[in-house]
Amino acid sequence: MQLRVAYANTGEEYVKRQGWQQATLSRCPLHPQGDCGFARHGTYARVSPPGTLITRYDCPEGHRTFSLLPDCYAARLSGQLSEVEDLVRAVEQAPSQAAACATLRLEIELPGVQRFVTRRVQAVHAALVVIKGLLPERFGLCAPTLLAFALVLGVSDVLVALRGIAEPWLQELPRPLGFSPRRQPGGGRDRARQHRAGADPPGLVA
Ligand SMILES: [Zn+2]
Numbered sequence: 001m002q003l004r005v006a007y008a009n010t011g012e013e014y015v016k017r018q019g020w021q022q023a024t025l026s027r028c029p030l031h032p033q034g035d036c037g038f039a040r041h042g043t044y045a046r047v048s049p050p051g052t053l054i055t056r057y058d059c060p061e062g063h064r065t066f067s068l069l070p071d072c073y074a075a076r077l078s079g080q081l082s083e084v085e086d087l088v089r090a091v092e093q094a095p096s097q098a099a100a101c102a103t104l105r106l107e108i109e110l111p112g113v114q115r116f117v118t119r120r121v122q123a124v125h126a127a128l129v130v131i132k133g134l135l136p137e138r139f140g141l142c143a144p145t146l147l148a149f150a151l152v153l154g155v156s157d158v159l160v161a162l163r164g165i166a167e168p169w170l171q172e173l174p175r176p177l178g179f180s181p182r183r184q185p186g187g188g189r190d191r192a193r194q195h196r197a198g199a200d201p202p203g204l205v206a
Helices: 011-016 081-093 097-103 110-134 146-153 158-165 188-197
Strands: 002-005 039-045 053-059 064-070
Touching (some): 081 097, 081 158, 097 110, 110 146, 110 158
Antiparallel strands (some): 053 064
């Protein structure tokens, strides 16, 4: 299970400062009263930025591990939320997704680019639709796009800001913003792959 670590900086800064050493969890989320053997359980590596380690805790009694994911990182996807945000914003501002793909310099084979972009755009927009419904007084009148949310929030990094704003619902919100392990809208064929990759795949590129 992934848990949020409030973090205002970039992944590069997190690596430089070895942020995983400061990421701590004082109590077991399943057993706040204690007595379950809850303890630190090492780290796992993420591919990007190189050197990233994520702190992990283990609850032996609940048979659960907890990963402490800083706000800058995309959940269940390689890289950072800022990279996802750049991509989705580029599509939102382009005349079409195909036009955006033509200008994006992605290090993937061309046939895969459309699918790569579609998955991210759909996942982010699906999360924004859910957040509109959860916080209608704040986002009810706003279009479910990063550009519209940026205007309402007055920030440039919308996805990072939403980690904090939508914290109570992160377990239900779709990746890469939220931590839901469920498959994404439009990504039906991903199910087997996600399952095989496990609960917390470092560096998974969907
Ligand atoms: Zn526990």
